[in-house]
Amino acid sequence: MPPRSQRPRSERALTDLEACVLGVVWRDGPCTAYAVRRELAGSSTPRWSASAGSIYPVLQRLEAVGLVAATARSWGVRGKREFAATTAGRDRLRSWVPEVGAPEAGGPAYDPIRTRVCFLAALTAVERRRFLSDAERSTRASLAQLRRELRQAGARIQADDFEGLSRLGSIGELEARLRWLGQVRRMLSG
Amino acid sequence: MPPRSQRPRSERALTDLEACVLGVVWRDGPCTAYAVRRELAGSSTPRWSASAGSIYPVLQRLEAVGLVAATARSWGVRGKREFAATTAGRDRLRSWVPEVGAPEAGGPAYDPIRTRVCFLAALTAVERRRFLSDAERSTRASLAQLRRELRQAGARIQADDFEGLSRLGSIGELEARLRWLGQVRRMLSG
DNA sequence: TCCATCATGTAAACAGTTACATGATTGC
């Protein structure tokens, strides 16, 4: 297990959070840090906390390296700052998206439920069944929510509605998980 | 967006990494930190780096709170330490597994590919197609690898082979992603 | 003899979270 090579600080790759914030700023046009927060908080995949302490420092970093630029507006006593992606920011986003990074980028995502199944042996038979039904219920609830959002967004998904397409992917993932959980349940009881 | 309530340091919940390390130690019986590293590194979901700097501190923490215990063996000049889960550790693992934490625990996992699709609008049509075929190829490679591992493990999956069941879940997720990527590709070109 | 693997750790850096702090605006 040799240590991996290191990139110089100045041109280091964007973290996924940085790239997402950059992406939101690029897509949603001039918007405040608060709007970015709201956007990330509303995401169906709550990977990040979207708290002020997460987002403000990220935008400061992005601004410092010139990937986003802020314009001040008067609001209250401190004013508000609206961010937009610069040309460099747009370019950076464009190079980030196809960046697969590791060769195993196509591997399965980290799923806390699947990870827990690995250690299901620690539970009694009753507890296992309970865990599985909880996981199924919870997954069904998320699935229903996603389908609601999909219906709300519009009758049919357009080719340029990448949020809708992404949501479609989430739905597919949850449906697959549900099928798998059923399979596991049948194997444990049968 | 009110701040969430905080847990006292002493009884804070295990992080997923801590729980996984505890789980591996519990499952694989007395084993060295190095073996835990190897196990995590070989996992199909490389969420963590599994470097020495990750695993050793985690085991130190787990040992400090009495969830694992080490027995020293003579090896080289420093000796080696073999870890095993204590009764408290096993209990803790048992309470961790069914712990769903957030109500949205059943939501979709964080998938870097899906996240990138959200910002596909930043690419040209040619770049989009290229991204999609890269993603499909990469996913197919991981899928083939997982199927190989599944075949290697044994002809049929036993009800108590939770690693095999988990792998089955990963395969289902990747198959779903592949179907979705095909759908996206058809929508973009059609 | 050399290399891969087994084995153990530490130190510094860093990203992200939690908690704290403040105040304006808008709608009921």
Next chain:
DNA sequence: GCAATCATGTAACTGTTTACATGATGGA
């Protein structure tokens, strides 16, 4: 008048990573 939302940030903490450092064992 009051509550929810909009808005901006900072400070401390902490978990994880990167890089560094060392040495034994076993097989080709």
